[in-house]
Amino acid sequence: MYGYMKKLLRVNLTAGTITEEFPDEETLKLYLGGCGLATKYLFDEVKAGIDPLGPENKLIFMTGPMTGTSAPSTGRYSVVAKSPLTGLWGHANSGGYWGRDFKRAGFDGVIFEGISETPVFLVLDEGKARLMDASHLWGKNTSETTKLIRQELGGKFNVATIGIGGENLVKYAAIINDADEPHWGRAAGRCGLGAVMGSKKLKAIAVRGTAKIEVADNEKYREEAKLRFDWVNQSLLKMSLEVFGTATMLDMVNVKGGFPTRNFQTGVFKGADNINGTAINDNILVDQKPCFACPIHCGRISEIKEGTYQSKGEGPEYESLCSLGSMCDIDNLEAITFAHFLCNEYGLDTISAGATIAFSMECFEKKILTLKETENIEIKFGDSDVLIKMVHLIAKREGIGNLLAEGSKKMSEKLGHGSEAFAMHVKGLELPAYDSRAAKITGLGFATANRGGDHMTSFIEGPTFLSMPFLIVDAELSDELEASKEDTKILMDYENAFGVFDSIGGCKFMGMVLTGEDWAKMIETLMGYEFSESDFRILGERIFNLQRLYNIREGLTRANDTLPKRLLEEPLPEGPAKGHIVDLEPLLDSYYEYRGWDIDGKPTSATLERLNLDWVKI
Numbered sequence: 001m002y003g004y005m006k007k008l009l010r011v012n013l014t015a016g017t018i019t020e021e022f023p024d025e026e027t028l029k030l031y032l033g034g035c036g037l038a039t040k041y042l043f044d045e046v047k048a049g050i051d052p053l054g055p056e057n058k059l060i061f062m063t064g065p066m067t068g069t070s071a072p073s074t075g076r077y078s079v080v081a082k083s084p085l086t087g088l089w090g091h092a093n094s095g096g097y098w099g100r101d102f103k104r105a106g107f108d109g110v111i112f113e114g115i116s117e118t119p120v121f122l123v124l125d126e127g128k129a130r131l132m133d134a135s136h137l138w139g140k141n142t143s144e145t146t147k148l149i150r151q152e153l154g155g156k157f158n159v160a161t162i163g164i165g166g167e168n169l170v171k172y173a174a175i176i177n178d179a180d181e182p183h184w185g186r187a188a189g190r191c192g193l194g195a196v197m198g199s200k201k202l203k204a205i206a207v208r209g210t211a212k213i214e215v216a217d218n219e220k221y222r223e224e225a226k227l228r229f230d231w232v233n234q235s236l237l238k239m240s241l242e243v244f245g246t247a248t249m250l251d252m253v254n255v256k257g258g259f260p261t262r263n264f265q266t267g268v269f270k271g272a273d274n275i276n277g278t279a280i281n282d283n284i285l286v287d288q289k290p291c292f293a294c295p296i297h298c299g300r301i302s303e304i305k306e307g308t309y310q311s312k313g314e315g316p317e318y319e320s321l322c323s324l325g326s327m328c329d330i331d332n333l334e335a336i337t338f339a340h341f342l343c344n345e346y347g348l349d350t351i352s353a354g355a356t357i358a359f360s361m362e363c364f365e366k367k368i369l370t371l372k373e374t375e376n377i378e379i380k381f382g383d384s385d386v387l388i389k390m391v392h393l394i395a396k397r398e399g400i401g402n403l404l405a406e407g408s409k410k411m412s413e414k415l416g417h418g419s420e421a422f423a424m425h426v427k428g429l430e431l432p433a434y435d436s437r438a439a440k441i442t443g444l445g446f447a448t449a450n451r452g453g454d455h456m457t458s459f460i461e462g463p464t465f466l467s468m469p470f471l472i473v474d475a476e477l478s479d480e481l482e483a484s485k486e487d488t489k490i491l492m493d494y495e496n497a498f499g500v501f502d503s504i505g506g507c508k509f510m511g512m513v514l515t516g517e518d519w520a521k522m523i524e525t526l527m528g529y530e531f532s533e534s535d536f537r538i539l540g541e542r543i544f545n546l547q548r549l550y551n552i553r554e555g556l557t558r559a560n561d562t563l564p565k566r567l568l569e570e571p572l573p574e575g576p577a578k579g580h581i582v583d584l585e586p587l588l589d590s591y592y593e594y595r596g597w598d599i600d601g602k603p604t605s606a607t608l609e610r611l612n613l614d615w616v617k618i
């Protein structure tokens with residue numbers, strides 16, 4: 001099998017043992033690698049109902065067969081485990097260089113089991129693996145941990161690590177890779193997998209190596225990859241993302257009235273000009289960074305040169321500008337950027353952290369949270385100092401931060417008083433920076449994403465809010481305020497296609513420029529067996545359904561495929577989508593039908609058979 005290093009590690013942290021194995025050819029063909037293969041392991045090896053932070057959960061890091069090859073933007077890796085935030089299938093994905101370096105160290109993935117008695121970190125060095133003591137690293141932030149490990153080991157090690165957020169089991173703790181210069185950090189952010197890492201007392205994974213990835217037809221693969229790299233390099237995508245970073249989205253979403261503001265109380269943010277791509281470029285930007293093998297430099301390096309928030313680091317991205325900005329009604333770019341840097345240092349998901357803070361601000365406004373509970377902190381919308389203070393308290397689980405560290409779902413369950421209606425999450429995962437009332441089909445995407453309220457599963461906000469065709473799915477959506485039955489099939493096609501990206505190690509932005517046929521061709525040339533565009537789409541569908549089956553085994557039903565009451569019942573008060581809500585149920589009906597699921601959202605036996613999933617018994 002080409003594209004693989006043919007070595008998967010199994011590290012039992014309770015026993016301190018490390019063994020090697022590799023799946024058979026049939027399993028690889030059915031699940032490929034990355035998120036797909038990791039999900040298969042999780043499904044097979046982790047029983048329903050276990051504690052996500054207990055020894056029975058497994059934490060699986062997996063690269064894809066394209067990770068580290070010359071195809072455009074293929075430096076990514078996935079992490080899969082049962083999520084402590086949602087209690088369901090959890091997945092996080094990250095770019096940068098760590099995925100490539102992991103593979104060059106000679107491995108495709110690693111499965112962590114059990115819990116170590118004392119803090120440890122794993123070292124993968126030129127095909128060899130060893131666990132080392134991390135007691136001296138416990139309590140350190142991500143960039144410092146990275147520096148210290150590099151000093152201790154010498155040489156060019158790349159590190160993926162948790163900060164104190166993960167150590168303190170913050171339910172939305174992230175794993176940060178490339179956390180130090182020259183790349184400054186990328187995050188496997190969502191679903192709280194940093195907390196799973198913390199629960200296992202696993203501080204970091206350091207990797208180094210020079211191993212080569214075997215390709216079935218090297219010369220042809222180089223040609224195929226170069227051709228597509230050049231297309232991406234000449235694309236409109238590159239022009240906008242490189243100049244403005246992901247913040248390029250901000251004005252486009254705001255102008256459509258879908259930029260979540262004041263915890264989704266409105267979709268129009270008056271302070272947009274103070275925090276958009278132009279504001280970043282004019283005030284704080286010092287460099288633009290690519291991930292491995294990517295012609296697009298969408299990463300931002302920013303510096304606040306003086307004042308209270310003096311600092312330098314990676315970001316801020318579009319999502320943070322919303323969650324730590326407009327969601328909290330803050331248009332102070334320096335404060336948002338500093339809060340973003342803090343999240344990277346503590347290892348927190350900026351989306352969930354910001355959304356939970358915004359939720360607490362609304363609870364305070366509505367007197368559901370009082371000064372007694374907050375220990376005299378006035379958690380008010382628009383207060384930059386409070387935003388920063390809350391990030392510190394969450395990461396340290398101090399004071400009211402201990403409650404916020406549980407995420408908005410658990411918080412609302414504890415606080416009650418109707419707060420569930422405006423706790424802006426799906427299945428426990430806080431929603432991203434798009435108000436579905438201004439682009440209805442995104443609501444279906446957030447409701448059906450297997451990891452919860454997530455924008456990266458279908459990436460449907462791209463073609464809707466950007467009004468740009470994505471070549472990965474050859475179909476046009478209806479007007480964003482009118483989702484049609486056909487749109488639900490298009491959404492499904494996006495979900496399936498992007499599931500393959502997570503399994504090969506690719507960046508989903510490439511879905512705007514390259515087609516399914518492009519990816520199928522590159523996969524075929526890399527791996528040396530016939531692989532058509534139809535294989536590409538079926539593979540994605542199989543992986544999506546297996547994730548769904550994992551969740552069903554955990555008790556998920558149609559009732560969980562929903563949105564916060566605010567989006568279903570509270571019309572937007574202003575902007576082009578004024579008066580709109582999301583009418584979700586009819587969309588769910590037709591989506592289930594296209595998926596081949598029954599009325600409760602469970603795959604039928606015919607669907608399971610068609611997808612080679614008929615071995616699953618639930």
Ligand code: SF4
Pocket residue numbers: 073074095096289290291292294295296297298299507508509
């Ligand atoms: S488009 Fe941006 S996120 Fe994607 S690989 Fe390139 S630099 Fe990384």
